[in-house]
Amino acid sequence: MDKIKIAILGMGNVASTLVKGIEFYKNSIEGLWHPKIGGFSLYDITISAVYDIDPSKVGTKIGQIIDHRTDFSELNILPGISEDVTPVRVAKNGQIKSVSYNEFVNSLKKTKPEFLVNLISSGMEKSSEKYAKAALEAGCSFFNATSAKTATGQALKEFQSKELMILGDDLMSQFGGTAFHRGMIEFMTNRGIKVQKAYQLDVGGNQDTMNTMAEETREKKRQIKTESIAIEAPYSFRSTAGTTEYAEQLGDSRVSYYWMEAKGFLNSTIEMDLSLKTNDSTNGCNVIVDSIRAAKNALSKKDLTKADVISAYAFKNPPKKMHIRECIKAFEDAFLN
Template identity: 35%
Template structure:
């Protein structure tokens, strides 16, 4: 059994909780690794948030509480844990101050809770830009002897990798790649074009969604942070092409749906132009489910073998902004598969 704590009970948490329930009913989750630890062996034993609409509620109720917009896919019957009050720190700055209704309860002692519940893995699902809060939970995990998965753009794996390695605890990050989102699709198409001898000159990506994450990313500093990470990730698989990628707008009625538009321009043959226009429509939070299920189980397997730190093969395969980058998606895949073969 892998015992998990969730930090931030937003849309991704809502999708993840439902996916674990989905697995416990015997249904298949597409795109996950075949590991000795199965998805139905994941148990969510602690959850933290700062919104008074969620704090004090059962997790199965909190995941469908505003401002969450994830659809209900399955009835949650196996989880009655109560969402606890975490520290706010920078989790409510800027536009978040008008979205979050901050709980008046006193924050709990996070380290004590992690120890009391014998947590194996913490998943950080805080909003983009909550850098101090992400660092706090990373340090709490270190103190409690717990592995850490950083789904956010906050530089946790980069800055805390050595500390986790010293404690033989895995830390994965930063900024989770979607299973089949705009960024990985965009990079994959560019890599395919390169393999066919196309010289990619320029490309851009626009993402539109109706989630809270899309709304807060309208703030210039958060938008620049996300745009920088996405653009750098895609650019790393090109040879000097001009790349611009990032969330551009919030459309409330889209809710958890995300629409990504990509345009790729280049030359081939004797120098004639090629242009590819793509429209990709996905469910944003569901895109995190399969990668997170893999990462939770990999964390546990690595902990059992006493392997800690920011494992580069995991980080550059599953994240947009890892401490070290692979030269290509294929190289990342090969490196990760080699790690798996040694691990299993």
């Protein structure tokens, strides 16, 4: 079976974890949500290129970034596109290293990935949109983990016309804040409990959280999360969800705080108040590798309609929203061997 060739945008924590995972799962399945999807194991994924704009990374080898020896250690990190204000943490490392749109498209045509996986930081909307356009022009499918709105109706048509997929938007981690919150609302609703009010507050310490602190980005992500959670109840209730603070000492961890108030028999009050601590990078990788393998399977069968199922399974803001239990079942029915 042919390898699934991907190119990665953004050599940050998630990309590093993904590279380590591909190496680790040569000889193990421990911790994998789905060891095989659509007939593909995780080791069927290979990396043809990695792009970044951070001057401390561009021009170096992956092996200089990751402290684990992998099959990709000698791969050079290439310059990507920059269409937005440079993130503060990147600017501290000097002048960014980027290329023009046409130069980037030509690079993709040379490295020939089947999927361009967008893992750059939140808030870089214009860059994400350009990357999606470049993927289409170069003839590869696009996976958008950021909150930028790339999987529009028009984009879906354009990618499908070339027998490609665009998957997005805004990655929903395997057991992160949004997935857990949605699961709790769905469970309470199915048990006949009437949810009245709820909130979710997230605190994180990585680059993505820092970028989310920009008011426009924070508000956009808050809206996406809140709408994603609201779908789980057949009625409206007061709900707020979003990233509230950056705390550097948390590193790549995230702490989510939840409070929910509901009513039961005789209008009795049920209140839930809890916290959940997870690692952002490892929490996202199972969903990423599942989606890429599923998309490869669907594309090999020329079944482009499966993009809706994959996006509903993997993202907070997909073109077609589904209940969390429903999208997992639809995904596994379609791709689990």
